[in-house]
Amino acid sequence: MRALTGRARAQLAGLPRAMWVCAAVGVVNAACWAVITPTFWVPDEPAHVGYVQYVAETGKLPRSGFVDPDRPEGPSGEQSAAYNFLPFRVTGKPVWEPAEDRALRRELRREQSNRANDGQALNATSNPPLYYALETIPYRIVHGAGYLDRVLAMRLFSALFAGFTVLFTYLFLRQLLPGTQWAWTTGALAVAFQPVLGFMSGGVNADALAYPAAAAVLWTLARAFRQGLNIRTGAAIGAAMAVGLFSKPIVIGLIPGLVLAFAILVIRQSPRRPAALGAAAALAPTVVTYAAYTALSAHRVTLQPPAPGVGGPVGGDALTAEISYVWQSLLPRLPFMNDQFATYPLWEVYFKGFIGRLGWNEYGFASGWYWVALLIFAGILALAGRALWERRATVWSLRWELATYVALTVGLAISVAIVGYGYLRDTGIPFEQARYLFPVLALYGALMAVAAMGAGRRWGPAVGALLVVLAMGQSLFAQLLTLGRFYT
């Protein structure tokens, strides 16, 4: 045991100091977002806070859909009080006047003993519990404080996960681009300053834990491609995947890419037995545990049947419409397809969302800035293309590994579109948001790092520095935008 601890300590000591600095930048940036964003203005935050509160107060998982005349279902007293002052103005302005603020605090004090209700996790009730279980730590630490203090404590705790996302991105780049330490820093800092990452991690939302878990999946997978797949590397991938799955179900979209990766690793390795055992160690416990959890917890939520005729996807039979919808959520519509989207999702939802759509996905930069961002991204893509062309022999040797990263991204995007199709059909409300693709955010870090390398040996670090400064600008202007949106 002591030998193991000593080895872990030695490995930690061997990690570059730059990695810790990048991770710290990610945490501090997300903590700034935690303070800047008004309470409950992170998507679905009232529901996520309700989930944490229920678990922290009762020690049980929340449930909904149960009619108990003695125990009405819905938000807790505190949650309702805050909700009445804040989320009904979800597209308006938060509390602006000191008198209104005092009234809110009075109401919260009056309701402070009413902390747990069935159904208070609202639309988050069906989520897996890991993120919420961890969030009970700050909640319990400041248990005696006011409701808004507890929400802030939870937000600051959540900001730590942004640091882990950056840290695993750094480690991933260290595997992917050996020998170019400055490029790891470029990619990791670009991720640390990504405004939507800071915004989401600075709020109470299970996405915050799904992002570092998925970044860890990419890192451990990259390690497996270099060190070989065995029980140890496989178990590490499985553990990261389990954390992701038990945080946010959408992470399930990574599984097709993982299966492809394991197939490649098993086929390429000789002997194949350790690799096959590694794949089994990665997938079997995770999938079995998650399936068991899903089956056992299904009773917690009794969902209402969808209202008929609320709108949604159009054309042909259900399967054709769904396929058409999934296709158009990522690619241009083909001539024989019905129009499923009023806009082009890759641009409106994913690109603009990535540059900065904030709040409940309802405010962002002035439209001209997205075109400026597109120009910058065109330059980044051109540089990255140049880097890959110049290193085409290396790229060819890594082709199977790179194919798995593409498969992970496409799998995730397709699963978001499939969920989006059902959601639109049942509610009439679009589901897709750029943040749902953030489990592969480490690949954005890789793109930035590779783009900097595309500038050549002499100018690479300089272009890397420029990209980091531009990422800082993006973050700063997103924060100023938020100040303007809510406080002017």
Added chain:
Amino acid sequence: MRRRVALAAGLGGLAILTVLVVVLAQQVEPRTGTNAIVSVSGVQVTVPASRTRCQRADVPAGTGRITVFASKRPGAGPLTIVLRSRAREIARARIPGFPAERAYMAALRPAVSDELRGARLCFENDGSRNIPLAGDRTEPIHVSSPDHDFPDDVRTDFFKAGSSARIGLAPDVARRFALGKSAALGPWTMWVVLAVVLVVAGVSVRLVFREAGA
């Protein structure tokens, strides 16, 4: 190598600083308050011809102008807006007509010197055509039935009497920043956050600089 990195970071920083200065120097209308609950309302509130419609209003101190949002209605108006507190007239504003669908801003005379809670805001339609104004609380997505009556108020935004550079709003932003949040925060928090953002930027540039020379 380090010189090139410094040059690139400096150029990037200069570009950001330039945009920042331009953005912060822009003249804006300083909002003092709003009764808006939604950004865009799905409900139209009509002030019938030759009639008056009143609603409750909280008007912040320093308010010198009022904005309503109206549909295009050529020939409608004028609309007189009267602000009363305890049955005493405090200020009034006048909008002569509604030739296009847009926001209409009018000067409240005299400007409101003290905050008014629970005041009464009346819209007097002095013309012979109805005036359709935007509501303040019902999102379009929730307006599914045209027959259903959605109780609503006229959306009113309040502004200071004159425009100001965006940077001039900073004290107001700092004051509002801490409201509706943890009691541990105060107006000072915004300045601390800005300082932290600058420190983090400095640390990051230093790290990039160091790594380039490694």
